Amino acid sequence: MPVFGVLFYFFLNENYFIPAQKYLLLIQVSIILILIPIAIFYLLRTLGKADSVMLSDVSQRKIPLAAQAILIGLLIMQSIRVDIVPELFFFFSGGFISTVIAFILALANTKASLHQMGISTLTFFVIGLSLHNHKNAIAIIAVLFLINGLIATSRLYMNAHSGKELGMGFLAGMLPQIALWYFWL
Template identity: 45%
Template sequence: MDLKKIFPLFSYLFHPLFISVYATLFYFFVTRSYFYPHEIYLILFQVIILTVFLPVSTYFLLKSLGLIRSGIMLSEKKERRLPLAFQAMFFLVLIEHSFAMLSIPELYYFFLGALISSVLALLLLLFHFKASLHMIGLVGFTLFIMGISLHYHIRFVNMIAFFIMAVGAVATSRLYMHAHSMKEIIAGIVIGALPQIALWYYWL
């Protein structure tokens, strides 16, 4: 088994760009009976635009301007600052405008936690410390699943177990690929977890 081919797969499958879409799809899978189909499609479309298409477009714009030279994983610390700042701005737009049309407290607080995590990661970059964005996103999503399980009294035991193992697999992948140190992995886990857990108080 060639680990060099398998480990990068985890990094791409659980790339931070996709976590918001995964969380939104999971939420509406659980709560689809409470919403009209057009409401689900509208929110999902906005999430995809603001958390995938616009960040990707911003990445290529910055790359064309020579402000980013590394790949999509943004391995250089200084190259992460602008993309993270834009990501935080896109999260803010999503929170302030997209969720104003529908009452979706669970998603609202998930994305508020993601916004706080993004700002914390950006602040650490100002001190030249690179927290793992993969860990921030995946740990936040895993805790969101746990929160939904508690909130709706649905046992997602297998799913939660899978994503806990996925966290370990992605962490191993990032270490194996020399993308992060153990300190950066742990920092990502803490930054991803604390805002989500703190915000449970408001919607659980």
């Protein structure tokens, strides 16, 4: 979702970045929020702390969520700062808050759908971008809501989550994004 957020930012935002800057930003986000978490997962799997990518056991979610929060924090402190790319700063800040919420829920032995959290975060960021830039992105937003429904349906069909867990994931992704709209819309 982080890479999709950056891509939507470049697509829906009037920005003055040269192509090399866009590629650099995409590479930074990909390395920090995709490749490093994959390496951490394989380390945890080797150590016996994770049995599958789905992390179905709540106790297995704590370390990956803490690592993800740290990585997002590093990204927004070092690369995606409010003075350079404010919209992305608030997108990733909302993602950081969502990750912390999921971590706190995991500490309380409560599982929220991370898939649902990710897609709802992206959906409400795109809504914010559309409002911020006064661009009609209704088709993209409609497709994102459809994807929200498809993800929820697939998670229920696979018996990976209950409706309550999907609702918590959706709210954990949505509420931080909406709360941060106040600062950049």
